[in-house]
Amino acid sequence: MAKILVAYYSKTGNTQKMAEAVGEGVKKAGGEAEVLSVENTGDPSSLVNYDGIILGSPTYYGILAAPLKDFLDKSIKVHGQLEEKVGGAFDSCGIEGGGSESTVLSILQGLLVHGMVVPGFSMTGHYGPVATGKPDERALSECRKLGEKVNYLADKIS
Numbered sequence: 371m372a373k374i375l376v377a378y379y380s381k382t383g384n385t386q387k388m389a390e391a392v393g394e395g396v397k398k399a400g401g402e403a404e405v406l407s408v409e410n411t412g413d414p415s416s417l418v419n420y421d422g423i424i425l426g427s428p429t430y431y432g433i434l435a436a437p438l439k440d441f442l443d444k445s446i447k448v449h450g451q452l453e454e455k456v457g458g459a460f461d462s463c464g465i466e467g468g469g470s471e472s473t474v475l476s477i478l479q480g481l482l483v484h485g486m487v488v489p490g491f492s493m494t495g496h497y498g499p500v501a502t503g504k505p506d507e508r509a510l511s512e513c514r515k516l517g518e519k520v521n522y523l524a525d526k527i528s
């Protein structure tokens with residue numbers, strides 16, 4: 371059974387709702403999900419214990435919010451030890467065209483620098499689920515699918 375971390379930053383709850391849906395998807399696919407706010411993720415060395423790592427952030431000025439960037443920067447402690455773990459990203463922004471895709475890609479860049487494997491999506495949000503403000507059912511469904519897909523791939527690779 372794959373063990374997947376879903377870590378998020380959320381000030382007003384939108385990204386948190388998405389994180390919970392991602393966790394539901396992991397569990398639906400038979401995996402173990404830990405859904406944690408970045409403030410509660412503890413020492414970065416614990417990242418090596420997961421088969422998959424999915425990160426979510428609100429868009430802040432077109433990219434990921436500082437607390438999630440800080441989480442990524444601290445993950446240098448395990449640089450080189452996350453190779454071939456499976457990753458993913460999701461985002462909530464304030465307005466359509468407000469930078470959701472650039473935010474998701476800014477998170478995925480960090481995961482790729484770790485040597486992680488990240489899936490794309492051919493029929494839905496191509497880089498990962500995005501919501502405008504409070505996630506609607508379309509966004510929550512894409513979040514569940516992200517959790518399912520990362521769990522599926524992590525099961526195959528690990």
Ligand SMILES: Cc1cc2nc3c(=O)[nH]c(=O)nc-3n(C[C@H](O)[C@H](O)[C@H](O)COP(=O)(O)O)c2cc1C
Nearest residue numbers: 380381382383384385428430431432463464465468
């Ligand atoms: C400092 C700050 C910067 C923001 N920058 C953007 C932005 O560039 N584009 C955008 O669409 N929304 C922006 N927003 C709005 C948030 O992305 C949006 O409200 C989001 O849904 C908040 O997610 P949360 O409820 O998980 O905190 C910004 C909000 C804050 C507080």
